[in-house]
Amino acid sequence: MIEAVGQLTVVRHAPLRQAGRCIGRLDIVPLLSPAGAATVMQRALPDTIDRIWTSPARRCAAPATLLGAALGVPVMVDERVCELSFGRWEGSTWQAIERDDAIAVRRWMNDWMYTAPPGGESGVDLLRRVRSWWESLDGLRHHLLVGHAGVIRALRMLALALTPSEAMTRSVRHLWPEQIPLP
Numbered sequence: 001m002i003e004a005v006g007q008l009t010v011v012r013h014a015p016l017r018q019a020g021r022c023i024g025r026l027d028i029v030p031l032l033s034p035a036g037a038a039t040v041m042q043r044a045l046p047d048t049i050d051r052i053w054t055s056p057a058r059r060c061a062a063p064a065t066l067l068g069a070a071l072g073v074p075v076m077v078d079e080r081v082c083e084l085s086f087g088r089w090e091g092s093t094w095q096a097i098e099r100d101d102a103i104a105v106r107r108w109m110n111d112w113m114y115t116a117p118p119g120g121e122s123g124v125d126l127l128r129r130v131r132s133w134w135e136s137l138d139g140l141r142h143h144l145l146v147g148h149a150g151v152i153r154a155l156r157m158l159a160l161a162l163t164p165s166e167a168m169t170r171s172v173r174h175l176w177p178e179q180i181p182l183p
Contacts, residue, residue, distance in 0.1 A: 006137065006138060006139035006140050006141050006142065006143065006182045007046070007142045007143070007179065007182065008134075008137065008142075008143045008144075008145065008155075008179070008180045008181070008182050009045065009046060009049070009142070009143070009144045009145070009177050009178070009179055009180075010144075010145045010147055010151075010152050010155060010177070010178050010180055011041050011044075011045075011144065011145070011146050011147070011175060011176065011177050011178070012147060012148065012149055012152060012172050012173065012174050012175065012176065013030055013037065013057075013059040013060045013063070013146060013147070013148065013174065013175075014030035014031055014032035014036070014037040014040075014059065014063070014174055014175055015030060015031045015032070015174045016028055016029075016030050016031065016059065017029065017030070017031055018091075020093050020094060020095070021091060021092065021093055021094070022086050022089045022090060022091065022092050022093070022094055022097060023083075023086075023090070023091070024083045024084045024085050024086040024090055024120070024150070025057070025082055025083055025084075025085045025086070025090060026090045026091050027057050027058055027059075028058075028059065029058065029059065030059045032175075034058075034062035034063045034065075034066055035063075035066055037062075037063035037175060038063040038064075038066040038067040038070065040175045041063060041067055041146070041175055041177070042067060042070060042071070044175070044176065044177050045144065045177055046142065046177075048142050049071055049073050049142050049143075049144045050073065050141035050142045050143065051073060051074055051076060051138075051141055051142075051143050051144070052064050052067060052068045052071075052073050052074070052075045052076065052143075052144045052145075052146065053075075053076050053077075053078055053081060053133075053143060053144065053145045053146070053147075054075060054076070054077055054078070054081070054145070054146045054147070055077070055078070055079075055081045055082045055083065055146075055147055055148060055151070056077050056079065056082065057082065057083065057148070060146045060147055060148065061075075061077060061146075063146060064144075064146040067144075067146070073144075078133055079129075080129040080130060080132055080133035081130065081133055081145060081147050081148070081151050082129075082148070082151075083148035083149075083150050083151065084120070084121060084123070084126045084148075084150040085117075085119075085120040085121045086117045086120045087116065087117045087118050087119025087120030087121075088117070088118045088119045088120075089101070089117050089118070089120065090120075101118065104117065104118055112164075113164045123154075123164060126150055126151070126154050127154045127157060127158070130151055130154040130155060130158065131154075131158055134155060134158055134159070134182075134183055135183050137182055137183070139182050139183075143182075149172040152172045152178070152180075153167040153168065153170070153172060154167070155180045156170065156180070158183075159180045159181045159182075159183075160180075160181070
Protein backbone atom coordinates (compact mmCIF):
# COMPACT_ATOMS: atom_id res chain seq x y z
CA MET A 1 0.00 0.00 0.00
CA ILE A 2 1.30 3.46 -0.92
CA GLU A 3 0.99 6.02 1.87
CA ALA A 4 -0.39 9.43 1.00
CA VAL A 5 1.92 12.38 1.49
CA GLY A 6 0.45 15.45 3.12
CA GLN A 7 0.28 18.85 1.53
CA LEU A 8 -0.46 22.38 2.65
CA THR A 9 -2.12 24.88 0.34
CA VAL A 10 -2.46 28.45 1.59
CA VAL A 11 -4.77 31.14 0.21
CA ARG A 12 -4.91 34.75 1.36
CA HIS A 13 -8.34 36.23 2.04
CA ALA A 14 -10.01 38.67 -0.40
CA PRO A 15 -8.72 42.27 -0.61
CA LEU A 16 -9.96 44.72 2.03
CA ARG A 17 -11.70 48.07 1.70
CA GLN A 18 -9.39 49.74 4.20
CA ALA A 19 -6.52 51.01 2.02
CA GLY A 20 -3.99 53.06 3.98
CA ARG A 21 -5.06 51.68 7.35
CA CYS A 22 -3.20 49.44 9.77
CA ILE A 23 -5.13 46.18 9.70
CA GLY A 24 -3.96 43.10 11.56
CA ARG A 25 -6.39 41.50 13.97
CA LEU A 26 -9.11 44.05 13.27
CA ASP A 27 -12.11 42.10 11.98
CA ILE A 28 -13.25 43.97 8.89
CA VAL A 29 -15.20 42.98 5.81
CA PRO A 30 -13.34 42.40 2.51
CA LEU A 31 -14.31 43.82 -0.88
CA LEU A 32 -15.55 40.49 -2.18
CA SER A 33 -18.48 38.69 -0.51
CA PRO A 34 -17.66 35.44 1.34
CA ALA A 35 -19.52 33.49 -1.37
CA GLY A 36 -17.58 35.28 -4.12
CA ALA A 37 -14.27 34.63 -2.37
CA ALA A 38 -15.11 30.96 -1.84
CA THR A 39 -16.03 30.58 -5.52
CA VAL A 40 -12.77 32.16 -6.69
CA MET A 41 -10.74 30.00 -4.29
CA GLN A 42 -12.51 26.80 -5.26
CA ARG A 43 -11.74 27.30 -8.95
CA ALA A 44 -8.01 27.46 -8.26
CA LEU A 45 -7.66 24.75 -5.61
CA PRO A 46 -6.25 21.27 -6.03
CA ASP A 47 -8.79 18.48 -6.56
CA THR A 48 -8.52 17.02 -3.07
CA ILE A 49 -8.67 18.91 0.20
CA ASP A 50 -9.10 16.92 3.44
CA ARG A 51 -9.24 19.72 6.00
CA ILE A 52 -9.67 23.49 5.89
CA TRP A 53 -8.06 25.75 8.49
CA THR A 54 -8.88 29.37 9.11
CA SER A 55 -8.30 32.32 11.35
CA PRO A 56 -11.38 33.41 13.32
CA ALA A 57 -11.40 36.71 11.38
CA ARG A 58 -14.54 36.89 9.22
CA ARG A 59 -12.52 37.74 6.10
CA CYS A 60 -11.03 34.23 6.37
CA ALA A 61 -13.61 32.21 8.32
CA ALA A 62 -16.69 33.13 6.27
CA PRO A 63 -15.35 31.96 2.87
CA ALA A 64 -13.59 28.98 4.52
CA THR A 65 -16.90 27.86 6.02
CA LEU A 66 -18.68 28.15 2.66
CA LEU A 67 -15.84 26.33 0.94
CA GLY A 68 -15.93 23.56 3.54
CA ALA A 69 -19.67 23.11 3.03
CA ALA A 70 -19.28 23.03 -0.77
CA LEU A 71 -16.46 20.47 -0.59
CA GLY A 72 -17.85 18.45 2.32
CA VAL A 73 -14.65 19.10 4.28
CA PRO A 74 -14.28 19.93 7.99
CA VAL A 75 -13.29 23.52 8.82
CA MET A 76 -11.02 24.14 11.80
CA VAL A 77 -10.78 27.63 13.33
CA ASP A 78 -7.40 28.19 15.01
CA GLU A 79 -6.20 31.30 16.86
CA ARG A 80 -2.59 30.44 15.98
CA VAL A 81 -3.21 31.52 12.38
CA CYS A 82 -4.52 35.00 13.26
CA GLU A 83 -2.80 37.95 11.61
CA LEU A 84 -0.14 39.92 13.49
CA SER A 85 -1.60 42.09 16.24
CA PHE A 86 -0.77 45.77 15.79
CA GLY A 87 -2.15 46.61 19.23
CA ARG A 88 -3.27 50.20 19.64
CA TRP A 89 -2.44 50.99 16.00
CA GLU A 90 -5.23 48.71 14.69
CA GLY A 91 -7.63 50.56 12.42
CA SER A 92 -5.70 53.83 12.40
CA THR A 93 -4.31 55.25 9.18
CA TRP A 94 -0.57 54.80 8.73
CA GLN A 95 -0.35 58.56 8.28
CA ALA A 96 -1.93 59.14 11.73
CA ILE A 97 0.27 56.48 13.34
CA GLU A 98 3.43 58.09 11.93
CA ARG A 99 2.25 61.52 13.08
CA ASP A 100 1.08 60.50 16.58
CA ASP A 101 3.52 57.73 17.46
CA ALA A 102 6.65 58.55 15.43
CA ILE A 103 9.21 57.14 17.88
CA ALA A 104 7.41 53.80 18.28
CA VAL A 105 6.90 53.53 14.50
CA ARG A 106 10.62 54.11 13.82
CA ARG A 107 11.60 51.59 16.49
CA TRP A 108 9.19 49.01 15.04
CA MET A 109 10.18 49.68 11.39
CA ASN A 110 13.87 49.27 12.24
CA ASP A 111 13.38 45.98 14.12
CA TRP A 112 9.88 44.62 13.41
CA MET A 113 11.00 41.05 13.90
CA TYR A 114 11.85 41.64 17.58
CA THR A 115 9.91 44.82 18.42
CA ALA A 116 6.15 44.90 18.82
CA PRO A 117 3.84 47.84 18.14
CA PRO A 118 2.44 49.26 21.40
CA GLY A 119 0.13 46.58 22.80
CA GLY A 120 0.77 44.31 19.80
CA GLU A 121 3.14 41.49 18.96
CA SER A 122 6.52 41.16 17.28
CA GLY A 123 7.39 39.12 14.21
CA VAL A 124 8.97 36.53 16.51
CA ASP A 125 5.67 36.21 18.40
CA LEU A 126 3.83 35.62 15.11
CA LEU A 127 6.45 33.15 13.91
CA ARG A 128 6.28 31.19 17.19
CA ARG A 129 2.53 30.66 17.08
CA VAL A 130 2.47 29.91 13.33
CA ARG A 131 5.27 27.35 13.87
CA SER A 132 3.18 25.68 16.58
CA TRP A 133 0.26 25.32 14.16
CA TRP A 134 2.40 24.25 11.17
CA GLU A 135 4.19 21.56 13.17
CA SER A 136 0.86 20.16 14.42
CA LEU A 137 -0.45 19.35 10.92
CA ASP A 138 -1.09 15.74 10.00
CA GLY A 139 1.36 14.84 7.23
CA LEU A 140 -1.09 12.36 5.67
CA ARG A 141 -3.75 14.90 4.73
CA HIS A 142 -4.10 17.74 2.28
CA HIS A 143 -4.67 20.87 4.35
CA LEU A 144 -5.94 24.22 3.11
CA LEU A 145 -5.38 27.40 5.09
CA VAL A 146 -7.50 30.46 4.33
CA GLY A 147 -5.28 33.02 5.99
CA HIS A 148 -3.46 36.32 6.21
CA ALA A 149 -0.35 37.73 4.53
CA GLY A 150 1.66 37.79 7.78
CA VAL A 151 0.88 34.14 8.48
CA ILE A 152 1.73 33.09 4.92
CA ARG A 153 5.03 34.99 5.12
CA ALA A 154 5.79 33.26 8.43
CA LEU A 155 5.07 29.88 6.81
CA ARG A 156 7.43 30.76 3.94
CA MET A 157 10.14 31.59 6.48
CA LEU A 158 9.62 28.26 8.25
CA ALA A 159 9.21 26.01 5.21
CA LEU A 160 11.55 27.69 2.74
CA ALA A 161 14.14 29.04 5.20
CA LEU A 162 13.60 32.60 3.98
CA THR A 163 15.02 35.47 5.98
CA PRO A 164 12.51 37.99 7.34
CA SER A 165 13.62 40.48 4.66
CA GLU A 166 13.16 37.91 1.88
CA ALA A 167 9.72 36.97 3.20
CA MET A 168 8.64 40.63 3.30
CA THR A 169 9.77 41.40 -0.24
CA ARG A 170 7.74 38.55 -1.77
CA SER A 171 4.13 39.53 -2.37
CA VAL A 172 1.21 37.50 -1.09
CA ARG A 173 -1.58 37.64 -3.65
CA HIS A 174 -5.20 37.66 -2.58
CA LEU A 175 -7.24 34.52 -3.36
CA TRP A 176 -4.26 32.81 -5.00
CA PRO A 177 -3.32 29.29 -3.82
CA GLU A 178 0.28 28.55 -2.96
CA GLN A 179 1.88 25.28 -1.89
CA ILE A 180 3.90 25.27 1.34
CA PRO A 181 5.93 22.19 2.33
CA LEU A 182 4.87 20.47 5.54
CA PRO A 183 7.43 20.10 8.35
